[in-house]
Amino acid sequence: MPIARIATGIEGLDRMTGGGFVERSANLVEGAPGTGKTTLGLQFLVRGIEERGEAGLYITFEEFPAQLYADAQRMGWDLERYEAEGKLRILFTTPTDLLAGMEDMDGSIEQVIEELSIRRVVVDSLSHFEFLTDDPFQLRDIEFRLVSAFKREGCTSVFLRENGNILGDTNSQSRSPFVVDSFIILRYVELDSAVSKAMLVLKMRGSSHATDIRRYRIAQGGIVVEEKFLGQEGILGGAPRKSRADAFVEAFGKKR
Ligand SMILES: Nc1ncnc2c1ncn2[C@@H]1O[C@H](COP(=O)(O)OP(=O)(O)OP(=O)(O)O)[C@@H](O)[C@H]1O
Ligand SMILES: [Mg+2]
Incomplete structure (x- = not known):
């Protein structure tokens, strides 16, 4: 039986993932400040509402709703209108309150999910749970509980996570990529004295996915995934160099 997919509606990303996220999966999107995590999360919900009629829940720990x-x-997204139409719920809360609201089976989160028939959930961001404990095992347990709760409710979830490294390797000690079904990295890349953004699908449980690193940009309407970084190596390190073949061509002219 083919695996059911939830199209993200994000141009290019659905192609990279072979049709979108796996239904009822938990997906981690990690990136440095300003790489477009919030944009990607909102876009996933807005496209679900607009193109599939699927209601969304956005859980945020940021303090400024406005x-x-x-x-x-x-x-170009009128979140208040979607909320008024019952297609979207935005929950401004704290990690502690969210966990408390999920403890009992009849918790407030479950109520919201059932009331609006929520299919897509975004948590902005997973990083906030790291302040709750210094114990990596306890943190993993918290993350596992979150992931499981949304799956149990039949939702496909996207967890955003901040990565403090602006350029360069992820260098993260976190275990959360092990808890989720897919792992997408957003990354700044310095190229020809300018900064570009790169997207990579590092893991997708149970299905094949594009392994190349794609350039993307943020525009009105959201994230647009573009072409591969041609002829470049070391993109993940943040400071790519020309691949040997291209450097050869540059130095010695066209290969014969
Ligand atoms: N209409 C637009 N057109 C082009 N770029 C935009 C537009 N609106 C926002 N941006 C860019 O999107 C980026 C912010 O995206 P977003 O808030 O999704 O990032 P983030 O990863 O969630 O950041 P943070 O880590 O601060 O939460 C900014 O760099 C901004 O320049
Ligand atoms: Mg953000």
């Missing part, structure tokens, strides 16, 4: 609405408005 900022989120304004940022979305700049993208």
Whole structure:
């Protein structure tokens, strides 16, 4: 039986993943500040609403609701309208309150999910749970509980996570990539004295995916995934160099 997919609706990403996220899966999107994590999360929900009629839940620990609405408005997304129409719920909460609301089976989160028939959930961001404990095993247990709760409710979830490294390797001690079904990295890349953004699908449990690193940009309407970084090596390190073949051509002219 083919694996059921939830198209993200994000141009290019669905192609890279062979049709989108696996239904009822938990997906981690990690990136440095400003790489477009919030944009990707909102886009996943907005496209679900617009193109599939699937309701979404956005859980955020940021303190300024007005900022989120304004940022979305700049993208062309009227979140308040979706909320009024019962297609979207934005929950401004704290990690502690969220966990408490998930403890009992009849918790407030489950109520929201059932009330609106939520199919897509975004948590912005997983990083906030790291403040709750210094114990990596306890953190992994918390993350596992989150991931499981949304799966149990039949939702496909996207967990955003901050990565403090602006350029360069992920260098993360976190175990959360092990808890989720897919892992996407957003990354700044310095190329010809300018900064580009790169996207990579590092893992997708149970299915094949593109392993190349794609350039993407943020525009009105959200993230647009573009072509591969041709002729470049070392993209993941943040400071790519020309591949040997291209450097050869540059130095010695066209290969004969
Ligand atoms: N309409 C737009 N057109 C082009 N770029 C935009 C537009 N609106 C926002 N951006 C860019 O999107 C980026 C912010 O994206 P977003 O808030 O999704 O990032 P983030 O990874 O969630 O950041 P943070 O780590 O601060 O939460 C900014 O760099 C901004 O320049
Ligand atoms: Mg953000």
